[in-house]
Amino acid sequence: MDVLSVANSSLRDNSIQFRSNSALPDYFKTRISMVGCVFNHSGTMDLVTNSVDNKEIVVKTSASVELGEGFSAHVVPGTGRITVESDLTGL
Numbered sequence: 001m002d003v004l005s006v007a008n009s010s011l012r013d014n015s016i017q018f019r020s021n022s023a024l025p026d027y028f029k030t031r032i033s034m035v036g037c038v039f040n041h042s043g044t045m046d047l048v049t050n051s052v053d054n055k056e057i058v059v060k061t062s063a064s065v066e067l068g069e070g071f072s073a074h075v076v077p078g079t080g081r082i083t084v085e086s087d088l089t090g091l
Helices: none
Strands: 003-007 016-018 030-035 044-050 056-062 072-076 081-085
Touching: 044 056, 072 081
Parallel strands: 003 030, 016 044, 030 056, 044 072, 056 081
Antiparallel strands: none
């Protein structure tokens, strides 16, 4: 997957997870765009979690609304790299 776009969506306990697959050894950069999303999760949320070696991910969020009490987003790069441009608390 090279691009994932999420727009005008409401997220609670949802996260994006990347897992390895021996059928596809070459993992290219993935760009994730989240625009106009509402985050209803309370507390800390792992927004993107990676468990693929050397995976490169770019996460961009804009026009976000945080409704969950004490909400804070995080990314878990694992053995890859995650670059973030975000308006979310914690990123």
